[in-house]
Amino acid sequence: MVAEIINGKDLSVEIKEAMKDEVAVLRQQSIVPHLTVILIGDNPASRSYVNGKKRASEEVGISSDIIELPESVSEQELLATIQQLNQNELVHGILVQLPLPNHIDVDHVIEAIDPKKDVDGFHPINIGKMMTGQDTFYPCTPYGILTMLRSKNITIAGKHVVIIGRSNIVGKPVGQLMLQEDATVTYCHSKTKGMKEITRLADIVIVAIGKPNVIDSDYIKDGAVVIDVGINRLENGTLTGDVDFDSVLEKASYVTPVPRGVGPMTITMLLHNTIKASKGLVT
Numbered sequence: 001m002v003a004e005i006i007n008g009k010d011l012s013v014e015i016k017e018a019m020k021d022e023v024a025v026l027r028q029q030s031i032v033p034h035l036t037v038i039l040i041g042d043n044p045a046s047r048s049y050v051n052g053k054k055r056a057s058e059e060v061g062i063s064s065d066i067i068e069l070p071e072s073v074s075e076q077e078l079l080a081t082i083q084q085l086n087q088n089e090l091v092h093g094i095l096v097q098l099p100l101p102n103h104i105d106v107d108h109v110i111e112a113i114d115p116k117k118d119v120d121g122f123h124p125i126n127i128g129k130m131m132t133g134q135d136t137f138y139p140c141t142p143y144g145i146l147t148m149l150r151s152k153n154i155t156i157a158g159k160h161v162v163i164i165g166r167s168n169i170v171g172k173p174v175g176q177l178m179l180q181e182d183a184t185v186t187y188c189h190s191k192t193k194g195m196k197e198i199t200r201l202a203d204i205v206i207v208a209i210g211k212p213n214v215i216d217s218d219y220i221k222d223g224a225v226v227i228d229v230g231i232n233r234l235e236n237g238t239l240t241g242d243v244d245f246d247s248v249l250e251k252a253s254y255v256t257p258v259p260r261g262v263g264p265m266t267i268t269m270l271l272h273n274t275i276k277a278s279k280g281l282v283t
C-alpha cells in the first residue's frame with residue numbers, strides 16, 4: 001500500500017479562501033478582526049513563526065500587529081501589556097509567542113490573557129471547557145489535526161488513536177479532541193514501556209515528540225493513518241518531522257508530510273479562532 005498524503009498546505013489555502021469571504025462580511029458590519037502577537041526577545045524561530053502568523057492574518061483580511069519586547073522584560077511588565085490588550089476593544093485575539101525567557105512563568109502569562117481573547121486556546125478555562133465538551137477556542141495544532149482528518153472523511157469514532165507525546169499544547173489536547181470524537185485514546189510518552197506494541201494496535205497514530213524520524217514503519221500497522229506534528233531542523237538546515245516519512249509511506253493509508261503538513265494548519269486554526277473571537281462567540 002502507498003499512503004495518500006494529507007497536504008496541510010493545500011487544505012489551508014482552501015480554508016483561507018473561505019475565510020476571506022467571512023472576514024469581508026464582518027468588515028461590512030464594521031467588525032475588523034484583530035490579532036495582536038507579543039514577541040519577546042530575538043529567537044529567530046519565534047520571529048519566523050510570528051511573521052508567518054501576521055502574513056497569514058493579512059492574507060484573509062484580519063488586521064494584526066506585533067508587540068516586540070526585549071528578552072529582559074520583567075514578568076510584571078509583560079502582564080501589564082496583556083492587561084492593556086485585554087481592555088482594548090479593538091483587539092480580539094492575543095497570542096504570546098512561546099517559549100518565554102526562563103525568568104517569566106508561562107502559566108502566569110497564559111492565565112493573564114482574557115479567555116475570550118485566548119486564540120491559542122491555552123487558558124485553563126478554555127482547556128476546561130474543551131474537556132467538558134463546551135464550545136470554546138480549541139488549541140490550534142490539535143484543531144488543525146482534527147480538521148485534516150475530517151477533510152479526508154477519515155472515521156474517528158470507534159477507532160483506536162494512539163498519541164505519542166503528552167505536552168499541554170499538542171499531545172494532551174489532541175487526545176481530548178479525539179475522545180470527544182468517540183475514539184478510544186491511548187497516550188505514550190518517554191516513560192512508556194513497549195511503545196511499539198502499543199502503536200502497532202493503532203488505527204490512527206499522532207506523533208508529537210520533537211525528535212527527527214523516530215517513528216518508522218515498524219511502529220505502524222498496515223493501513224493506519226499517521227499524523228506527524230514534529231518540526232525538527234537538521235544540521236543541513238532542512239526541516240523534518242518525527243516520522244520517517246519514506247518508510248511509513250509504504251505502509252500507512254494516510255500520512256502527513258513535514259513541511260506542508262500540520263504546520264500550515266496550525267496557523268490557519270489561529271485565524272479561525274481570531275475570527276470566532278471577533279464575533280464574540282466565546283463568552
Ligand code: NAP
Pocket residue numbers: 141164165166167168169170171188189190191208209210211214229230231232262263264266267
Ligand atoms: P514537548 O513539550 O517537548 O513534548 C514532547 C513529548 O514527547 C513529551 O510528552 C515527551 O515525553 C514525549 N517524548 C519525547 N521523546 C519520546 C520518545 N522517544 N518516545 C515517546 N515519547 C517521547 O513538545 P511539543 O511542544 O508537544 O512539540 C512536539 C513536536 O511538535 C516538536 O517538534 C514541535 O516543534 C512540534 N510542534 C509542531 C507544531 C505544528 O504546528 N506542526 C505545533 C507545536 C509543536 P515526556 O512527557 O515523558 O517527557
